[in-house]
Amino acid sequence: MANVDFINTPIEYLKGVGPQKADILHKEFNVYTFRDLLFYLPYRHVDKSKIYRICDINSDSAYIQIKGRIISHEVVGQQRGKRLVAKFADDTGVIELVWFNSLRWVEDLVSQRREFIVFGKPTQFNNRWNITHPEMIDPQAQTNSPIPLSFQPLYNTSDKAKKKGLDSKAISKLIYTLLSQPQLSIPETLPDSIINSVRLISLKDAIYNIHYPSSGELLTRAILRLKFDELFFTQLKMLKIKLITSQKIKGYRFDKVGDYFNTFYKEHLPFELTGAQKRVIKEIRADVGSGRQMNRLLQGDVGSGKTITALLVMLIAKDNDYQSCLMAPTEILATQHYENISRLLAGMNMRVEFLSGSTKTAKRKEILEGLQNGDVDILIGTHALIEDNVIFNKLGLVVIDEQHRFGVEQRAKLWRKSSTAPHVLVMTATPIPRTLAMTLYGDLDLSIINELPKGRKPIITRHLTERNRLQLIGFMRREIAAGRQIFVVYPLIEESEKMDLQNLMHGYEMFLHDFPRPQYQVSVVHGRMKSEDKDAEMQRFIRNDTQILLSTTVIEVGIDVPNATVMVIENSERFGLSQLHQLRGRVGRGGEQSYCILMSGDKLSNDSKLRIEAMVRTTDGFEIANTDLKLRGPGDIQGLRQSGMMDFKIADIVKDEKIVAYTRQLAKRVLEEDPNLSLPQNRPMAAHLAEMLKGEKFWGLIS
Ligand code: ADP
Ligand code: MG
Numbered sequence: 001m002a003n004v005d006f007i008n009t010p011i012e013y014l015k016g017v018g019p020q021k022a023d024i025l026h027k028e029f030n031v032y033t034f035r036d037l038l039f040y041l042p043y044r045h046v047d048k049s050k051i052y053r054i055c056d057i058n059s060d061s062a063y064i065q066i067k068g069r070i071i072s073h074e075v076v077g078q079q080r081g082k083r084l085v086a087k088f089a090d091d092t093g094v095i096e097l098v099w100f101n102s103l104r105w106v107e108d109l110v111s112q113r114r115e116f117i118v119f120g121k122p123t124q125f126n127n128r129w130n131i132t133h134p135e136m137i138d139p140q141a142q143t144n145s146p147i148p149l150s151f152q153p154l155y156n157t158s159d160k161a162k163k164k165g166l167d168s169k170a171i172s173k174l175i176y177t178l179l180s181q182p183q184l185s186i187p188e189t190l191p192d193s194i195i196n197s198v199r200l201i202s203l204k205d206a207i208y209n210i211h212y213p214s215s216g217e218l219l220t221r222a223i224l225r226l227k228f229d230e231l232f233f234t235q236l237k238m239l240k241i242k243l244i245t246s247q248k249i250k251g252y253r254f255d256k257v258g259d260y261f262n263t264f265y266k267e268h269l270p271f272e273l274t275g276a277q278k279r280v281i282k283e284i285r286a287d288v289g290s291g292r293q294m295n296r297l298l299q300g301d302v303g304s305g306k307t308i309t310a311l312l313v314m315l316i317a318k319d320n321d322y323q324s325c326l327m328a329p330t331e332i333l334a335t336q337h338y339e340n341i342s343r344l345l346a347g348m349n350m351r352v353e354f355l356s357g358s359t360k361t362a363k364r365k366e367i368l369e370g371l372q373n374g375d376v377d378i379l380i381g382t383h384a385l386i387e388d389n390v391i392f393n394k395l396g397l398v399v400i401d402e403q404h405r406f407g408v409e410q411r412a413k414l415w416r417k418s419s420t421a422p423h424v425l426v427m428t429a430t431p432i433p434r435t436l437a438m439t440l441y442g443d444l445d446l447s448i449i450n451e452l453p454k455g456r457k458p459i460i461t462r463h464l465t466e467r468n469r470l471q472l473i474g475f476m477r478r479e480i481a482a483g484r485q486i487f488v489v490y491p492l493i494e495e496s497e498k499m500d501l502q503n504l505m506h507g508y509e510m511f512l513h514d515f516p517r518p519q520y521q522v523s524v525v526h527g528r529m530k531s532e533d534k535d536a537e538m539q540r541f542i543r544n545d546t547q548i549l550l551s552t553t554v555i556e557v558g559i560d561v562p563n564a565t566v567m568v569i570e571n572s573e574r575f576g577l578s579q580l581h582q583l584r585g586r587v588g589r590g591g592e593q594s595y596c597i598l599m600s601g602d603k604l605s606n607d608s609k610l611r612i613e614a615m616v617r618t619t620d621g622f623e624i625a626n627t628d629l630k631l632r633g634p635g636d637i638q639g640l641r642q643s644g645m646m647d648f649k650i651a652d653i654v655k656d657e658k659i660v661a662y663t664r665q666l667a668k669r670v671l672e673e674d675p676n677l678s679l680p681q682n683r684p685m686a687a688h689l690a691e692m693l694k695g696e697k698f699w700g701l702i703s
Contacts, residue, residue: 002185007035015177020164028161034178038186038207040171041226041649042153045219049150051117054093057129063121066090067139070110075103085130086110088118095122096130115139151213175211189229189688191681194666200225224659227651231439231659234648235667236685237692238442242295243675245443249421251293252396257285258319260348261312268344269308276300276451277309283447284313284425288397294423297441300449301621302585303456306427309449310399311341313425318350318377322396322422325379327386329401331356331531332538336559337401338380345378355381355390358531400426429582429621436629439653439660459588461596461616463572472568472597473514479566480520480547484592486566489583491574492527492552500552501526507570508550521546562590572598572615573608577628580615607631629654 011031012022025031031040052064068090075084084099084106097118099106120134155171178184186204188195195202201209205218206225213219273281280298287294300306314324326341328334338354345352353367353376370376374393379385426444437446464472476486488511490504508524515522523537523546541549542561549564567587572580580598588594598612614627653660670682677686 003183004185004187006181006183006185007033007038007187009034011037014174016174021166024161024164024166028158028166034184037175037178038211039649040155040175041210042155042172044154045151045213046119046154047150047216048119048152049216054090054095054129056092057095057122059124063119065117065119065137066095067115067117069113069115070097071113073107073110075107084110088116096128097134098130098132100133109136151216151219153211172211179208179211187684187687189233189684191684193681198228200228203229223650226649227656227659228663230648230651231653231656232663232667233685233688233692234439235442235660235664236670236689238439239667239671240689240693242443243671245295246292249293251288251291251423252320252322252420253291254285254288254316254320254322254396254423256319257316260318260350261315264315264345264348265312268348270344271453273308274305274449274451274453276449277305280309280447280449281312283445285316287445288313288316288423293421294425295444296423296425296447297437297444298425298427298447298449299437300427300429301452302429302582303589304429304449304452306401306429306449307337307340308344310401310425310427311344314378314397314399317397317423320396322394323371323374323377323379323392324397324399325381325385325392325395326399326401328380328382331358331382332535332559333401334380334382335535336542340560341378341380350377351375352378352380355379356384357382359384395422397423397425400424429585436653439664442664455591456588457591457593458619459584459594459596461584461598461619463598463600463612463616465600465602467602469599472599475595475597476515476548476566476568479595480515483563484566485541485544485546485561485564486548486568487564487583487586488548488550488568488570490550490552490570501528503571504550504552511548511550515548520548522548522550525549525551527552559586560589561586565590565592565594567594567596568599569597570599571601572612573600573604575611577611577614577624577631580611581621581624584615584619 010022010033011017011025012019014034014037017025025037029036029040031037046063048065050065051067054066054068057064057066066088068088071087071089071094073084073086075082077083082100082103084103086097088095088097097110097120117137117139118131118134119137120131122129122131124130153168153172153175155168157166157168157171161167186207188203190200190203194200200206201218201221203225206222209218209222210226213222284294284296287296298306298309300309310326314326317324326334326337328337334356335354338352342352351370353370355364355367359367359381367376367379368390371379371390371392379390379392384390426441479486488507490500490507492500492504504524504526508522511522521540523541525534525537529537537546537549538559540546542559544563564587567584569575569580569583575583584596587596596615598615600608600612604612610627610631614624618624651659670677670685673679674682677683677689
């Protein structure tokens with residue numbers, strides 16, 4: 001009776017799903033087929049296999065069941081405060097049950113003085129335990145229930161869905177209906193060899209047990225199996241894309257290292273490259289010379305010198321008659337890249353241009369012409385570079401700076417810019433731990449600059465509170481007297497933007513008072529300023545016309561002012577750890593001793609304390625990233641959430657690090673043995689992979 005196509009039936013055909021519910025299932029849960037519904041996984045299970053005693057309730061009790069009788073009830077309070085309070089007792093004590101609405105219906109129910117199983121989360125109020133809006137279960141009904149109730153699955157739902165009757169319980173009922181269909185067959189995705197060697201349960205058993213576990217142990221194994229699938233197929237997909245890219249996508253061959261590179265290296269490079277920079281350039285050279293398209297992630301802590309490394313690769317492109325572009329996430333950062341690179345290339349007979357949303361029409365026209373006829377060698381700018389009207393003559397290399405938001409698909413968009421895909425170098429300063437990098441950028445090769453330029457003194461980090469402000473001011477004056485410059489950064493989050501701006505402006509007045517003109521010059525920059533004004537203020541600081549730059553986090557993204565030696569972070573307790581680290585990386589770029597001062601209030605939450613302690617303890621970006629991951633989980637790492645690359649249903653790439661590593665190795669081995677997955681035992685995997693890749697726009701480009 002089992003039917004292999006049954007699982008792809010549209011959800012409308014499930015008993016209990018009318019057009020309205022189908023609509024909600026589509027829109028709210030992205031559930032279109034039976035398969036989608038089966039993979040709509042519960043976020044948690046409630047253990048209904050145990051009955052608790054009232055005397056055992058304590059502040060750790062989560063959702064629990066107790067069995068007993070109502071001994072009294074009354075309606076108390078007026079209007080909005082009106083509620084029904086019932087006393088519920090077992091042999092060991094009494095607890096209050098509280099309802100705020102549907103009082104008439106509840107009163108009918110609790111008037112029955114029979115035995116109930118009460119289910120809910122106890123909280124303490126006025127020294128008494130109570131459960132608000134408990135579920136009242138008839139013990140008789142429970143034993144007769146067709147649905148096994150020992151672990152109740154809880155599903156995410158929404159207000160809209162609830163209004164149409166699709167609460168967690170209704171969803172679980174639909175799934176139960178579906179799982180009871182005799183035609184249902186859940187095809188296995190993994191070959192027996194893997195299932196046996198890893199000791200996994202079948203996908204079918206996993207699906208049944210994730211929704212309706214027959215035991216705690218099977219629930220655990222179901223979770224493991226589903227995590228395994230999710231991570232394994234992610235890796236398989238990434239590696240497969242990488243394989244196809246390297247086989248099918250031809251790249252430009254940069255086989256010369258010529259005059260531009262050599263002249264620059266010998267005559268213009270202002271310093272000796274670090275060993276790590278040299279190694280990375282070699283890695284990249286091998287890539288771009290291979291005839292395959294390069295897709296490489298360049299990771300290096302703030303200040304490790306990624307820009308110059310990228311510039312040298314652009315010179316190799318030029319030596320081979322190709323154009324390059326460099327894209328940065330903000331206008332200020334792009335401008336700074338433009339100025340630095342123009343300065344470095346002075347006298348090299350190369351044309352470098354800058355393009356952003358605010359480039360004036362006439363100038364834009366001139367640049368676009370230069371790009372098309374091949375006069376422009378390097379184009380630097382913001383996202384404006386990937387717009388469709390930007391057409392290159394021969395784009396050979398794309399460098400993307402400080403971007404976590406560039407997934408496979410966005411990269412694919414760049415490829416359309418020419419018939420042959422340009423080489424892509426993505427630079428990031430967020431030190432992503434290896435497992436995370438492997439998962440997020442599994443289709444990229446990885447180069448790491450793990451060394452800072454020589455002569456850098458480790459930044460000294462101190463934590464001060466308001467009581468030490470005078471000390472801070474004295475210190476700042478001494479640094480300025482020694483010719484140095486200072487960043488002061490204030491937090492800014494959207495939700496409290498107004499107040500945050502007030503804080504910044506208040507701080508500005510305070511600093512003007514402590515650092516009066518004309519002896520001192522203080523600049524202020526924030527997101528609400530017009531971008532011309534913002535740029536002008538930034539430029540004043542970059543030129544050393546002002547000694548102190550007060551700003552919200554706009555400077556986070558990478559401006560380079562080697563003469564700045566002090567980074568003061570106000571309300572540092574409100575910043576995330578990786579943000580703090582990025583900010584600190586703005587100083588310590590020259591040869592002078594640099595400092596990072598973390599200002600905070602006296603009272604700190606536990607997490608804030610741990611973040612600040614980590615900052616004071618270490619300047620190692622990888623240690624910081626690991627601490628950050630532990631404190632926050634991966635979803636919060638800056639930019640990763642938006643990337644859409646973290647959308648795992650059940651796996652957690654931090655906690656499940658071991659499974660990530662294991663599945664990565666396994667996927668590699670599988671593809672090495674059978675790159676096209678054409679062996680009979682690998683066909684189920686191939687089918688599943690094809691299913692996954694079907695929806696990818698990227699796929700259309702290469703298949
Ligand atoms: P990031 O990797 O954070 O983007 P940058 O490329 O902005 O770092 O480089 C930081 C600073 O270090 C710049 O002022 C740059 O000129 C300088 N720099 C880069 N490489 C070296 C080196 N090998 N020796 C000395 N200074 C260097
Ligand atoms: Mg940079």
